[in-house]
Amino acid sequence: MVGKNIDAFCSRCQLTLAHIVLYEVGGAVHKVKCKTCGTEHRYHGPKPEKKREVPTERRHGGAAATAKRPVRPADARQWEQRNTAAAPDVVTWDYKLTERYEKGDVISHPQFGRGFVEKITSDSMEVLFREGRKQMAMNRRPAPDPA
Numbered sequence: 251m252v253g254k255n256i257d258a259f260c261s262r263c264q265l266t267l268a269h270i271v272l273y274e275v276g277g278a279v280h281k282v283k284c285k286t287c288g289t290e291h292r293y294h295g296p297k298p299e300k301k302r303e304v305p306t307e308r309r310h311g312g313a314a315a316t317a318k319r320p321v322r323p324a325d326a327r328q329w330e331q332r333n334t335a336a337a338p339d340v341v342t343w344d345y346k347l348t349e350r351y352e353k354g355d356v357i358s359h360p361q362f363g364r365g366f367v368e369k370i371t372s373d374s375m376e377v378l379f380r381e382g383r384k385q386m387a388m389n390r391r392p393a394p395d396p397a
């Protein structure tokens with residue numbers, strides 16, 4: 251009701267004080283006048299809305315950026331252990347389909363990086379890469395020379 255006294259927060263006095271309603275829209279008070287300082291201002295209610303401090307979660311950004319592929323944590327951990335335990339001057343073999351590798355060999359794969367040969371059969375091996383174990387072919391016959 252216009253002209254009515256209402257408690258409102260005065261932005262100039264920085265206090266909740268008696269105001270006079272100046273303007274209403276659909277029953278909602280829009281504009282008031284501070285009875286103390288005479289300032290006309292929008293009606294904010296008895297107290298200003300407190301901005302809630304929402305804790306921002308920024309911690310996740312860093313880890314998410316590096317881990318793209320899903321890695322089995324156990325494999326990654328084991329890989330780290332192997333990598334740490336490996337002698338710094340350990341011979342790292344480039345991965346070649348035709349090469350024959352032994353258990354315990356360290357290989358370098360162009361896509362998967364450093365890998366540790368875990369198991370071998372006559373023509374394949376299980377290699378522990380950082381992103382997981384993979385079955386790799388080895389000891390395959392080279393493609394016959396075009397005669």
Ligand SMILES: [Zn+2]
Nearest residue numbers: 260263284287
């Ligand atoms: Zn005031």
